[in-house]
Amino acid sequence: QQQVKQSPQSLIVQKGGISIINCAYENTAFDYFPWYQQFPGKGPALLIAIRPDVSEKKEGRFTISFNKSAKQFSLHIMDSQPGDSATYFCAASTGTASKLTFGTGTRLQVTL
Amino acid sequence: GAVVSQHPSRVICKSGTSVKIECRSLDFQATTMFWYRQFPKQSLMLMATSNEGSKATYEQGVEKDKFLINHASLTLSTLTVTSAHPEDSSFYICSALGGLGTDTQYFGPGTRLTVL
Numbered sequence: 342q343q344q345v346k347q348s349p350q351s352l353i354v355q356k357g358g359i360s361i362i363n364c365a366y367e368n369t370a371f372d373y374f375p376w377y378q379q380f381p382g383k384g385p386a387l388l389i390a391i392r393p394d395v396s397e398k399k400e401g402r403f404t405i406s407f408n409k410s411a412k413q414f415s416l417h418i419m420d421s422q423p424g425d426s427a428t429y430f431c432a433a434s435t436g437t438a439s440k441l442t443f444g445t446g447t448r449l450q451v452t453l
Numbered sequence: 454g455a456v457v458s459q460h461p462s463r464v465i466c467k468s469g470t471s472v473k474i475e476c477r478s479l480d481f482q483a484t485t486m487f488w489y490r491q492f493p494k495q496s497l498m499l500m501a502t503s504n505e506g507s508k509a510t511y512e513q514g515v516e517k518d519k520f521l522i523n524h525a526s527l528t529l530s531t532l533t534v535t536s537a538h539p540e541d542s543s544f545y546i547c548s549a550l551g552g553l554g555t556d557t558q559y560f561g562p563g564t565r566l567t568v569l
Binding site for chain 1: 457459487494495496497499502544546548556557558559560561562563565
């Protein structure tokens with residue numbers, strides 16, 4: 342019930358391409374869905390987050406698409422750059438100040 | 454804004470000793486902080502939720518007597534790994550909620566603990 346399933350486990354994209362990472366959840370009480378980017382040896386950094394009342398949110402090259410009925414959300418990275426090579430985690434939580442449930446992570450490699 | 458620091462960034466200790474890790478919110482007050490553990494190439498595993506002025510809430514399977522958490526002020530939480538053993542070697546990361554009524558967690562840079 343608390344799981345957040347993330348796919349793919351790893352992803353290789355050419356520079357300039359679109360990177361797409363998907364997450365699915367079961368708990369309909371989740372109401373906050375952030376994405377984090379983590380570089381090796383560093384802590385996760387918040388990229389972008391969405392709530393269920395909107396279907397899409399865009400910040401620069403990063404877009405979250407949210408499908409409430411399918412209980413799925415995805416991260417799209419447009420014009421992917423080598424500097425985007427990192428591990429990306431989706432997460433979800435219920436209510437304010439609630440603990441996050443993380444996906445398993447996606448290792449993205451952007452090649453030249 | 455919303456910067457979280459951790460100290461030390463890396464620590465090596467002998468088996469049986471205790472190690473304290475500090476987590477500070479530098480430019481905001483955090484009534485709630487979280488402590489995570491991360492193994493190589495794995496996701497973050499929540500260990501405990503730390504609330505200022507009260508006892509921490511530990512996740513199932515986490516030994517509260519081994520991982521002591523103290524949240525004595527609105528900007529500082531500490532994790533003490535007591536009687537450390539090699540299996541406690543891991544990457545420990547804290548996060549802080551960005552303020553009252555917010556869902557956003559800001560993460561620290563992590564602490565690499567190696568127990569010899």
